[in-house]
Amino acid sequence: MREITYRDALKEAMQEEMRRDPSVFTMGEDIAVYGGVYSVTKGLLEEFGDERVLDTPISEAVIAGAGTGAAAVGTRPVIEIMYVDFMTFCMDQIVNQAAKMRYMFGGKIKVPLVVRTQGGAGTYCAAQHSESLEAWFTHVPGLKVVMPATPYDAKGLLKSSIRDDNPVIFIEHNLLYNQKGPVPEEEYLVPLGLADIKREGEDITIITYSSMVSVSLAAAEELATAGIRAEVIDLRTLYPLDIETILQSVRKTGRVVICEPDCKTGGVGGEIVSQITEYAFDYLDAPPIRVAGRDTPIPYSPALESIAVPDKNELTKAVYRLFGRKVES
Amino acid sequence: MKPRHLWIDLFQQMLLIRRVEEKIRELYTQDRIKGMLHLCIGQEAVAVGAMSALRENDYLVSTHRGHGHFIAKGADLGKMMAELFGRRTGYCKGKGGSMHIADIDLYHLGANGIVGEGLPIAAGAALAIKNILHTDQVVMCFFGDGALNIGAFHEALNLAGLWKLPVVFICENNSYAISMHVNRACAVEDIAKRAESYDMPGVTADGMDVLEVNEQVDLAVKRAREGQGPSLVVCQTYRFLGHGRNPDCSTYRTKEEEQQWKQRCPIEVFRDRLIQKNILTQNDVETIEADIVRSIDEAVDFAEASPYPAAEDLEVDIYA
Numbered sequence: 001m002r003e004i005t006y007r008d009a010l011k012e013a014m015q016e017e018m019r020r021d022p023s024v025f026t027m028g029e030d031i032a033v034y035g036g037v038y039s040v041t042k043g044l045l046e047e048f049g050d051e052r053v054l055d056t057p058i059s060e061a062v063i064a065g066a067g068t069g070a071a072a073v074g075t076r077p078v079i080e081i082m083y084v085d086f087m088t089f090c091m092d093q094i095v096n097q098a099a100k101m102r103y104m105f106g107g108k109i110k111v112p113l114v115v116r117t118q119g120g121a122g123t124y125c126a127a128q129h130s131e132s133l134e135a136w137f138t139h140v141p142g143l144k145v146v147m148p149a150t151p152y153d154a155k156g157l158l159k160s161s162i163r164d165d166n167p168v169i170f171i172e173h174n175l176l177y178n179q180k181g182p183v184p185e186e187e188y189l190v191p192l193g194l195a196d197i198k199r200e201g202e203d204i205t206i207i208t209y210s211s212m213v214s215v216s217l218a219a220a221e222e223l224a225t226a227g228i229r230a231e232v233i234d235l236r237t238l239y240p241l242d243i244e245t246i247l248q249s250v251r252k253t254g255r256v257v258i259c260e261p262d263c264k265t266g267g268v269g270g271e272i273v274s275q276i277t278e279y280a281f282d283y284l285d286a287p288p289i290r291v292a293g294r295d296t297p298i299p300y301s302p303a304l305e306s307i308a309v310p311d312k313n314e315l316t317k318a319v320y321r322l323f324g325r326k327v328e329s
Numbered sequence: 330m331k332p333r334h335l336w337i338d339l340f341q342q343m344l345l346i347r348r349v350e351e352k353i354r355e356l357y358t359q360d361r362i363k364g365m366l367h368l369c370i371g372q373e374a375v376a377v378g379a380m381s382a383l384r385e386n387d388y389l390v391s392t393h394r395g396h397g398h399f400i401a402k403g404a405d406l407g408k409m410m411a412e413l414f415g416r417r418t419g420y421c422k423g424k425g426g427s428m429h430i431a432d433i434d435l436y437h438l439g440a441n442g443i444v445g446e447g448l449p450i451a452a453g454a455a456l457a458i459k460n461i462l463h464t465d466q467v468v469m470c471f472f473g474d475g476a477l478n479i480g481a482f483h484e485a486l487n488l489a490g491l492w493k494l495p496v497v498f499i500c501e502n503n504s505y506a507i508s509m510h511v512n513r514a515c516a517v518e519d520i521a522k523r524a525e526s527y528d529m530p531g532v533t534a535d536g537m538d539v540l541e542v543n544e545q546v547d548l549a550v551k552r553a554r555e556g557q558g559p560s561l562v563v564c565q566t567y568r569f570l571g572h573g574r575n576p577d578c579s580t581y582r583t584k585e586e587e588q589q590w591k592q593r594c595p596i597e598v599f600r601d602r603l604i605q606k607n608i609l610t611q612n613d614v615e616t617i618e619a620d621i622v623r624s625i626d627e628a629v630d631f632a633e634a635s636p637y638p639a640a641e642d643l644e645v646d647i648y649a
Contacts, residue, residue: 025461051460057491062484065449070457072438072450073388077457092481096443097450104429105439106421107646141647165649 001182009151009183010040010116010172013158014078016187018048021076024162027054028063028080028116037082038118038177060089064115068098068167071113076162084119084133084171098167099142110165114158118172120211120261121309127297130305132210132262137169138239138271144168144192145238149213151181153236156190164192173211195242197249201231204255204319207246207272209235212259212310219259219315228323238268246272247280254285255322261309264292291318331381331543336599336608339381339539341617343373343596346397348621349406352629353396353413354570361633362413364426365442367394371569374595375471375501376401378534378542379564382550383469388436388458390451390470393428394501394568395440398471402435406628416635423638424646436466444506445476448485448498455494455559467553468496469546475506477515477523486561490527493558497549500563501536507572508581524561536566537595567593 018024032055035042045053056063067079098111121130137145148154161168199220208216213234220230231249250256258269269290276288291310317327350370356362376397391398412419412430420432431439441447451470458466476482489496504511524531534545549560567590571578603609
């Protein structure tokens with residue numbers, strides 16, 4: 001199979017859906033003439049014209065609000081918010097408007113809005129351009145939250161998000177744009193709400209997503225040499241959560257660690273651990289643990305940034321401890 | 330300006346809004362309607378004058394003080410009342426209430442509980458119309474003077490002006506955002522001047538005169554429909570009652586001021602004008618009143634006889 005980058009996979013998803021459905025359009029800061037600060041939308045303006053590919057002023061509230069209004073009258077906008085950190089400007093439109101509209105209006109309206117954004121640490125951009133804010137959006141009924149880790153999933157999930165009739169927060173990771181992976185030439189979709197077992201194993205379940213998937217897979221590889229067979233579950237969609245896949249795995253392994261890039265307190269992992277203990281407590285051989293981002297803004301200095309989010313060593317050490325093995329601290 | 334035979338319609342609609350609002354107030358006082366309540370008594374000429382410039386398939390984006398807009402858009406009183414009563418037969422199956430009432434079938438994109446946040450939505454609906462749907466629909470977006478200083482106002486007007494979107498922004502300037510006078514809140518006194526920054530016409534209309542509102546808004550709607558872009562119409566009006574549940578306005582405005590505005594009641598003044606011009610007789614007025622009272626009573630009966638949502642409705646309609 002051919003291999004393409006995460007960036008090109010996303011671009012292909014946009015192109016295919018815009019060709020397929022004339023009601024799909026996209027707008028955001030620097031996405032048209034410039035092609036997007038991460039070049040995901042490069043070439044769309046030339047192919048689809050300036051009615052469907054729009055450069056907006058720096059006005060995140062109206063980008064989100066106009067996306068919401070356009071979705072409410074029957075079109076399928078894909079808006080780009082340059083950094084997830086800038087979603088703070090959009091919060092009323094996302095949380096009070098887009099997410100609640102269908103419910104407040106008695107189910108008579110659809111809001112098929114996709115908010116494409118990206119975030120995460122690892123690029124030395126410090127506290128205002130590096131955060132992992134996904135947990136905020138999982139807490140809002142009415143939103144779906146998607147975070148792809150591979151080019152294959154990025155394309156299939158973005159296409160499904162565009163076809164979905166609900167507001168979807170689609171969070172890309174800036175460290176993944178240049179990553180290559182197999183993506184078929186022929187069309188496919190990856191359904192929302194379905195996790196993917198990226199590696200099978202019998203001894204422990206590692207639950208992860210986005211940039212932490214490759215970290216977890218590398219850790220699983222190392223653990224295998226130490227005789228620990230780890231199963232790695234890539235959530236892909238954080239809400240709705242595929243709890244069934246998680247529970248099935250935990251019932252098999254009896255041990256679970258969540259590897260997540262966001263701040264530990266109030267993060268994505270807390271909810272998952274809670275559901276596991278609620279629904280599969282009797283299957284657990286050890287307390288579920290979280291290997292998560294520290295409760296700190298992301299610092300600038302490479303010396304600090306690198307320890308603010310989990311890495312392979314931190315994850316493998318946590319697993320060894322869970323198995324009662326000695327680790328150098 | 331509307332032809333004379335339509336003037337009676339305008340009068341009827343304003344009176345209907347007034348009587349509905351009075352009934353809602355009564356029901357609220359009796360605790361039969363719950364929650365928050367923002368009545369538009371005194372502001373009827375803005376709702377009716379503006380809405381009567383629209384076609385049926387033009388969009389409305391309303392506010393927390395939005396009963397009048399919706400009635401002028403053609404709301405079914407029974408379904409509206411049922412919504413206020415929190416019943417399953419209401420426009421939003423009882424889940425929205427007064428502040429979030431909407432009906433996409435009537436091209437109503439919703440009242441809104443968040444001040445000023447309807448403006449970006451209106452800009453977006455207009456963008457979809459212009460760039461994607463390619464129809465000649467227009468979006469009418471109401472907001473109070475309280476929305477003038479929120480970021481969303483400026484972002485939405487800029488985008489609409491920049492892209493020449495088919496939207497009409499109507500500021501219902503009743504001078505008070507709860508207690509805050511507009512002149513204590515805005516750096517400029519003449520609100521319509523704001524339009525200059527966004528390259529659109531800005532006009533001020535006497536919001537107590539339904540014909541003047543209609544005339545100004547009609548021009549703005551025509552401009553929008555013909556592809557000439559948005560307008561800002563500031564309608565000077567007055568809310569005769571308190572902001573919400575608290576009827577006491579004494580801390581921020583005087584009785585004299587209230588009296589002066591009440592003497593300019595948009596409905597009474599227009600009624601007298603119609604009678605004076607022999608368009609309407611006192612008898613006609615009484616017949617209209619009687620019809621209105623009957624239709625409101627029927628709406629209340631329908632609402633109160635309707636079932637509440639069932640417990641299993643709680644988690645329905647969160648997702649499509």
